[in-house]
Amino acid sequence: MAFLEVKNVKKSFGNTEVLKGIDFSLERGQVLSIIGSSGSGKTTLLRVINHLETADEGFATVGKDIVLDASVKKLSEKELREMRLKFGLVFQSFNLFPQYNVKKNLTLAAELRAKEALGKKASKEELAERYSEISDKADALLEKVGLTEKAESYPCELSGGQCQRVAIARALMLEPEILCFDEPTSALDPELTGEVLKVIKSLKSGEHTMIIVTHEMEFAKNVSDKIIFMSEGVIEEEGTPEEIFGNPKSEKLKSFLFKENF
Amino acid sequence: MTFLQITTQLLEGFAYTLTIFGATLACALPLGLLIAFGTMSKFKPLNLVSRGFVWVIRGTPLMLQIIFFSMPNLWLTPLINFVFRSNVDLPIRGTEATLIMVCVAFSINYACYFSEIFRGGIQSIPYGQYEAGMVLGMTKRQIFFRVVLLQVVKRIVPPMSNEIITLVKDTALASTVIMVDLFTVAKMIVNKTVDIWPLFYAGLFYLVFNGLLTVILSRVEKRLDYFKV
Numbered sequence: 001m002a003f004l005e006v007k008n009v010k011k012s013f014g015n016t017e018v019l020k021g022i023d024f025s026l027e028r029g030q031v032l033s034i035i036g037s038s039g040s041g042k043t044t045l046l047r048v049i050n051h052l053e054t055a056d057e058g059f060a061t062v063g064k065d066i067v068l069d070a071s072v073k074k075l076s077e078k079e080l081r082e083m084r085l086k087f088g089l090v091f092q093s094f095n096l097f098p099q100y101n102v103k104k105n106l107t108l109a110a111e112l113r114a115k116e117a118l119g120k121k122a123s124k125e126e127l128a129e130r131y132s133e134i135s136d137k138a139d140a141l142l143e144k145v146g147l148t149e150k151a152e153s154y155p156c157e158l159s160g161g162q163c164q165r166v167a168i169a170r171a172l173m174l175e176p177e178i179l180c181f182d183e184p185t186s187a188l189d190p191e192l193t194g195e196v197l198k199v200i201k202s203l204k205s206g207e208h209t210m211i212i213v214t215h216e217m218e219f220a221k222n223v224s225d226k227i228i229f230m231s232e233g234v235i236e237e238e239g240t241p242e243e244i245f246g247n248p249k250s251e252k253l254k255s256f257l258f259k260e261n262f
Numbered sequence: 263m264t265f266l267q268i269t270t271q272l273l274e275g276f277a278y279t280l281t282i283f284g285a286t287l288a289c290a291l292p293l294g295l296l297i298a299f300g301t302m303s304k305f306k307p308l309n310l311v312s313r314g315f316v317w318v319i320r321g322t323p324l325m326l327q328i329i330f331f332s333m334p335n336l337w338l339t340p341l342i343n344f345v346f347r348s349n350v351d352l353p354i355r356g357t358e359a360t361l362i363m364v365c366v367a368f369s370i371n372y373a374c375y376f377s378e379i380f381r382g383g384i385q386s387i388p389y390g391q392y393e394a395g396m397v398l399g400m401t402k403r404q405i406f407f408r409v410v411l412l413q414v415v416k417r418i419v420p421p422m423s424n425e426i427i428t429l430v431k432d433t434a435l436a437s438t439v440i441m442v443d444l445f446t447v448a449k450m451i452v453n454k455t456v457d458i459w460p461l462f463y464a465g466l467f468y469l470v471f472n473g474l475l476t477v478i479l480s481r482v483e484k485r486l487d488y489f490k491v
Contacts, residue, residue, distance in 0.1 A: 112404055
């Protein structure tokens with residue numbers, strides 16, 4: 001069994017069936033790109049996996065853990081949080097917390113979690129020790145995305161590309177098993193997409209499993225181990241970048257690629 | 263009456279005005295937040311009750327509410343006696359008790375206005391902020407208090423400043439039922455001295471205090487200028 005297994009995910013909004021039964025799998029350390037035209041359901045799929053939308057049907061596992069089970073209707077907040085934490089999600093519009101500086105954006109959730117894990121009885125020293133570990137980790141991640149000197153800046157002082165790099169570092173803070181990107185460069189000016197794509201690419205080293213919903217075909221081709229082409233709520237075609245771009249089989253994919261190249 | 267005597271008397275009245283102002287602000291802010299949660303609730307009965315309550319309070323004159331609350335023996339005592347099948351006489355009489363009831367009236371009235379400002383502020387925060395908190399494994403509570411609240415505060419400071427300044431002047435409405443606040447005292451001095459200027463002198467008290475509040479509130483606004491929402 002693969003590291004991530006997603007089975008028969010269905011989702012409707014009102015009468016519109018957005019996902020009509022999605023199955024796919026991914027090995028640990030692999031990078032999967034999901035491509036397709038707007039409205040094909042790729043973002044919804046990502047949101048369902050991250051429990052930002054509730055699936056009507058479907059089941060998913062990461063390793064041995066169940067991360068999605070639509071047959072269980074009432075999840076407690078705690079269960080939901082545990083499932084969500086298997087994934088990290090980088091949003092199209094960054095969604096950084098504007099009132100916190102870059103460093104605090106990274107550490108906030110981790111600190112709250114550490115405090116919770118230690119419980120009320122924890123001594124100040126223990127907590128301080130955990131916080132300093134968290135701080136070190138944040139520094140390391142900021143270095144990784146090349147924003148060490150921006151640690152004290154506020155999101156409103158950063159460019160879009162810098163914001164998105166902070167968002168990537170923030171998503172990595174809680175060490176998700178799988179890091180998801182929802183059109184990470186769609187809100188950026190063309191000249192800023194490069195720096196973000198570079199950071200994403202640098203994460204591809206076998207230790208990060210990633211799912212990327214993207215419109216950047218060139219990037220998808222370069223970075224992915226596997227590509228899924230979605231159309232009208234189904235997976236129309238999937239394969240390696242060579243297969244998808246070099247030898248597309250379905251008419252829909254052919255016409256999609258033709259339009260993208262145009 | 264000498265100028266000093268008038269000043270002293272007005273200051274005594276001003277102390278009561280400040281009491282009504284302070285008590286109202288302290289009660290109406292948290293109560294307003296609770297009502298805001300009620301009007302945003304997906305739980306239908308709570309939602310309807312909260313919205314109905316806001317409708318009644320905002321839809322009737324504040325002066326009427328002050329009169330209503332200053333006469334608890336007319337409705338509160340019978341109500342309590344009916345509910346508990348008792349026959350007690352509530353000791354809500356005299357200036358002190360009436361002052362408290364006036365504060366209750368002000369608090370409820372302002373809480374309703376505040377609640378709408380809170381609701382507007384909370385609903386103006388992009389849903390992406392909540393989602394970002396969720397995918398980082400934060401609880402709803404943590405998301406509200408650690409992520410959303412300060413952004414809401416930043417957004418509502420200007421409309422809140424408006425309400426707070428209005429409240430200072432609205433305290434003069436208390437003069438319908440109690441004879442202690444600044445405006446009442448000024449009116450009484452005017453009656454006694456047959457001189458109109460103490461009334462305008464009292465106006466100066468309101469003006470100076472509101473000037474002070476304006477400075478404080480714009481400081482708060484400045485303090486929150488370091489980020490954008």
